[in-house]
Amino acid sequence: MVPHLVTALTGPINELEQRMLDAMPTVERWFRLEWMEHTPVFYCAAHIRNAGYKLAPVTTDLHPNAWHHLSPDMLPLAVQAAMAAIEKICPEAKNLLLVPQSGERNADVMANLLQLRRIFHLAGLNVRMGSIDAGVRQAVSLPVPGAEPVVLEPVHRTKGRVGLKHFDPCTILLNNTLASGIPGILEDLSTQYLLPPLHAGASVRLRSRHLHSYEEVGKRLAKLLGIDVWLINPLFASGGAVDFSTGQGLPELRQQVDAVLAKVRRKYKEYGIPDKPFVVVKGDLSNTALGVHPLRDAKGLDQLDWSHCGGAAPRGLHHVIVQEGLSTQERLNDAVAEPVVYMLDRYVVGGFYRLQGPGAGTVPLAFETSAGLPQPGAKAGASAPNRFYMYGVVARLAMLAAAYDLEASDPNAVSYD
Amino acid sequence: MVPHLVTALTGPINELEQRMLDAMPTVERWFRLEWMEHTPVFYCAAHIRNAGYKLAPVTTDLHPNAWHHLSPDMLPLAVQAAMAAIEKICPEAKNLLLVPQSGERNADVMANLLQLRRIFHLAGLNVRMGSIDAGVRQAVSLPVPGAEPVVLEPVHRTKGRVGLKHFDPCTILLNNTLASGIPGILEDLSTQYLLPPLHAGASVRLRSRHLHSYEEVGKRLAKLLGIDVWLINPLFASGGAVDFSTGQGLPELRQQVDAVLAKVRRKYKEYGIPDKPFVVVKGDLSNTALGVHPLRDAKGLDQLDWSHCGGAAPRGLHHVIVQEGLSTQERLNDAVAEPVVYMLDRYVVGGFYRLQGPGAGTVPLAFETSAGLPQPGAKAGASAPNRFYMYGVVARLAMLAAAYDLEASDPNAVSYD
Numbered sequence: 001m002v003p004h005l006v007t008a009l010t011g012p013i014n015e016l017e018q019r020m021l022d023a024m025p026t027v028e029r030w031f032r033l034e035w036m037e038h039t040p041v042f043y044c045a046a047h048i049r050n051a052g053y054k055l056a057p058v059t060t061d062l063h064p065n066a067w068h069h070l071s072p073d074m075l076p077l078a079v080q081a082a083m084a085a086i087e088k089i090c091p092e093a094k095n096l097l098l099v100p101q102s103g104e105r106n107a108d109v110m111a112n113l114l115q116l117r118r119i120f121h122l123a124g125l126n127v128r129m130g131s132i133d134a135g136v137r138q139a140v141s142l143p144v145p146g147a148e149p150v151v152l153e154p155v156h157r158t159k160g161r162v163g164l165k166h167f168d169p170c171t172i173l174l175n176n177t178l179a180s181g182i183p184g185i186l187e188d189l190s191t192q193y194l195l196p197p198l199h200a201g202a203s204v205r206l207r208s209r210h211l212h213s214y215e216e217v218g219k220r221l222a223k224l225l226g227i228d229v230w231l232i233n234p235l236f237a238s239g240g241a242v243d244f245s246t247g248q249g250l251p252e253l254r255q256q257v258d259a260v261l262a263k264v265r266r267k268y269k270e271y272g273i274p275d276k277p278f279v280v281v282k283g284d285l286s287n288t289a290l291g292v293h294p295l296r297d298a299k300g301l302d303q304l305d306w307s308h309c310g311g312a313a314p315r316g317l318h319h320v321i322v323q324e325g326l327s328t329q330e331r332l333n334d335a336v337a338e339p340v341v342y343m344l345d346r347y348v349v350g351g352f353y354r355l356q357g358p359g360a361g362t363v364p365l366a367f368e369t370s371a372g373l374p375q376p377g378a379k380a381g382a383s384a385p386n387r388f389y390m391y392g393v394v395a396r397l398a399m400l401a402a403a404y405d406l407e408a409s410d411p412n413a414v415s416y417d
Numbered sequence: 418m419v420p421h422l423v424t425a426l427t428g429p430i431n432e433l434e435q436r437m438l439d440a441m442p443t444v445e446r447w448f449r450l451e452w453m454e455h456t457p458v459f460y461c462a463a464h465i466r467n468a469g470y471k472l473a474p475v476t477t478d479l480h481p482n483a484w485h486h487l488s489p490d491m492l493p494l495a496v497q498a499a500m501a502a503i504e505k506i507c508p509e510a511k512n513l514l515l516v517p518q519s520g521e522r523n524a525d526v527m528a529n530l531l532q533l534r535r536i537f538h539l540a541g542l543n544v545r546m547g548s549i550d551a552g553v554r555q556a557v558s559l560p561v562p563g564a565e566p567v568v569l570e571p572v573h574r575t576k577g578r579v580g581l582k583h584f585d586p587c588t589i590l591l592n593n594t595l596a597s598g599i600p601g602i603l604e605d606l607s608t609q610y611l612l613p614p615l616h617a618g619a620s621v622r623l624r625s626r627h628l629h630s631y632e633e634v635g636k637r638l639a640k641l642l643g644i645d646v647w648l649i650n651p652l653f654a655s656g657g658a659v660d661f662s663t664g665q666g667l668p669e670l671r672q673q674v675d676a677v678l679a680k681v682r683r684k685y686k687e688y689g690i691p692d693k694p695f696v697v698v699k700g701d702l703s704n705t706a707l708g709v710h711p712l713r714d715a716k717g718l719d720q721l722d723w724s725h726c727g728g729a730a731p732r733g734l735h736h737v738i739v740q741e742g743l744s745t746q747e748r749l750n751d752a753v754a755e756p757v758v759y760m761l762d763r764y765v766v767g768g769f770y771r772l773q774g775p776g777a778g779t780v781p782l783a784f785e786t787s788a789g790l791p792q793p794g795a796k797a798g799a800s801a802p803n804r805f806y807m808y809g810v811v812a813r814l815a816m817l818a819a820a821y822d823l824e825a826s827d828p829n830a831v832s833y834d
Binding site: 024025027028029031032033035036073074076077080081083084086087091092093094121122123124125126346347 | 441442444445446448449450452453490491493494497498500501503504508509510511538539540541542543764
């Protein structure tokens with residue numbers, strides 16, 4: 001399937017895979033019923049870690065930006081899923097406005113935008129790209145190697161709607177994490193569909209809320225599968241509000257780090273896992289400058305690496321979370337390979353491996369088409385498609401959790417209490 | 418794409434292709450809105466003829482039985498479409514009962530059943546196969562080369578529901594044309610989903626009704642495309658009720674044959690088509706023994722070939738239709754190649770070429786995955802994917818017409834008049 005990749009096809013994870021395969025009709029039915037009650041996030045990428053003894057998403061990205069890394073064979077699946085999504089959200093749709101990330105326009109960024117445009121154009125929409133950057137005041141033509149240039153136009157607001165010159169979209173697709181805050185131009189768009197909604201933006205969406213939702217849905221899936229939810233759910237705790245530059249809040253964080261480590265240690269003992277546990281400390285908001293800090297004990301908090309912010313801890317109070325660390329057993333040569341699963345509407349439409357490690361950079365290894373389909377007859381651990389089915393289940397669980405957390409945090413939600 | 422195949426990539430059909438590509442967002446939006454009002458037939462195969470100057474479906478099969486001929490690469494698309502269909506019809510579904518065609522159990526039949534079972538199993542259902550043949554009184558295990566045997570069990574009826582021993586399905590999928598009539602065991606199943614419904618059976622579904630529906634939706638699509646509907650719609654007329662063994666009704670049929678031929682002749686003149694027109698006379702019901710008779714003039718009615726029914730015309734009155742004949746420009750070596758497009762829910766999920774001609778038999782040539790997606794940049798006629806997009810549009814038009822004709826003929830329809 002994926003050459004030279006050690007996909008941790010052995011070990012305790014095989015039991016989990018076997019249970020998921022055996023329960024396939026039950027699992028699929030459960031997802032179907034969940035999607036009746038909860039609207040799928042429009043699109044989503046789940047970054048997964050396979051630790052050999054457990055499997056869990058480490059990031060649930062609601063503005064996935066590597067669509068060009070999916071195998072070309074998977075494109076028809078993405079187009080079909082896009083058709084299904086449009087049918088549900090806005091069947092009368094003609095025009096889709098794609099709002100890309102602000103800033104850099106390198107080859108990767110452009111390739112992603114082209115692929116997104118292609119998917120939604122082939123699904124039957126007129127797609128144009130609009131920038132909400134103050135710097136973009138007139139249409140700019142951005143060159144793309146081997147393809148037609150991408151035209152990026154300034155987004156205008158008139159009569160409570162946003163659009164481009166001579167282009168009134170019914171749906172606005174954000175491929176922009178809105179990391180620097182929610183832009184006024186996108187607020188209160190009551191007559192257009194804005195996907196994902198503003199409260200999915202990086203300046204407001206809380207990791208802790210997502211982890212709570214994930215735990216909630218994870219418990220229910222685990223019960224269906226007859227497994228310990230820990231096998232698909234990393235332990236976590238709130239680390240409170242901390243100012244790393246002054247030390248305010250550090251004692252409480254220390255306690256939480258110790259508490260999570262103690263819980264993980266007990267689980268390792270229960271399952272006979274010889275590894276030394278670690279936790280990861282990170283901001284509750286993904287747009288903070290805090291970074292991600294793996295720690296083997298609370299003492300590590302005194303020697304955090306702040307090189308990514310000029311050597312000094314960022315000032316001010318930041319809410320942080322403490323999460324069980326997951327090593328990954330998957331390797332390509334010496335690089336850690338992290339499966340990334342792409343979803344559109346409620347469907348898995350592809351994926352790739354993100355490689356990280358000495359000199360590896362990011363080398364995408366596309367899942368092949370057939371990877372989307374399990375092979376019920378094959379022995380657990382012996383078949384890459386079955387492994388990918390398991391990844392797809394966990395990825396959809398993360399997407400479902402995201403649907404829950406967006407519902408819970410929706411500022412416009414109507415309460416029936 | 419498909420080797421050695423003359424796919425009529427040149428000629429006037431290119432203009433039609435170009436118009437469909439240019440109008441893609443309009444066409445897709447139109448289909449989306451139509452599917453909001455009209456329920457897609459569950460699954461469907463459209464047999465298409467590309468005459469070089471026009472393109473039209475010649476058969477719209479509501480019990481498609483060659484799923485094994487689709488390319489394996491297309492399987493994920495079929496599974497995803499099956500998931501979408503189940504979600505809409507019966508989200509709480511666990512069990513699906515597949516009812517195969519009665520009679521012959523050759524390798525082709527078995528391969529088709531296995532593929533259907535695979536698609537719905539991978540979509541998340543428990544699938545079992547049940548026979549409604551009186552001859553099947555206990556479970557029979559049918560050998561399949563290179564695969565696990567297929568177990569066919571007798572269908573039982575209890576308390577207004579049908580099922581197998583220890584298997585209560587929520588949905589019954591008919592892969593049986595019910596050519597010999599509607600079996601009592603399947604009637605009045607008010608608490609189960611029977612797909613397609615009984616009035617889609619070959620003993621009751623009228624070709625004339627389908628052609629009327631096709632003409633109706635064809636006119637609307639043609640208007641959207643700015644084309645003459647004739648370019649996608651074969652002319653037809655009712656030929657009345659005829660007893661070929663006695664000659665009763667023949668004079669009226671003769672008139673209709675002449676009338677349709679005259680209309681086709683005028684169209685040929687209008688478009689400068691040098692071919693000699695022909696019509697096809699066939700039963701209004703597809704399960705009659707009449708066969709299919711191509712005729713260049715009404716005199717041909719006196720020399721019909723009845724070799725397929727033992728040399729003599731079948732007795733009794735049969736309703737017949739007269740339809741404009743379409744030659745096909747597509748050839749593989751000397752065999753006529755007829756594209757067959759497979760659909761599930763409202764999606765095109767694959768297709769293949771059915772070859773007919775001296776010594777050719779039926780050689781399926783699977784469409785490749787990428788054939789599902791048009792290439793908007795390419796010149797008309799220069800790209801097989803764009804050709805297949807056009808086939809997919811006409812195929813979906815046939816499916817939409819089938820949705821209309823099933824609605825109009827539904828004996829249980831609630832009338833709001």
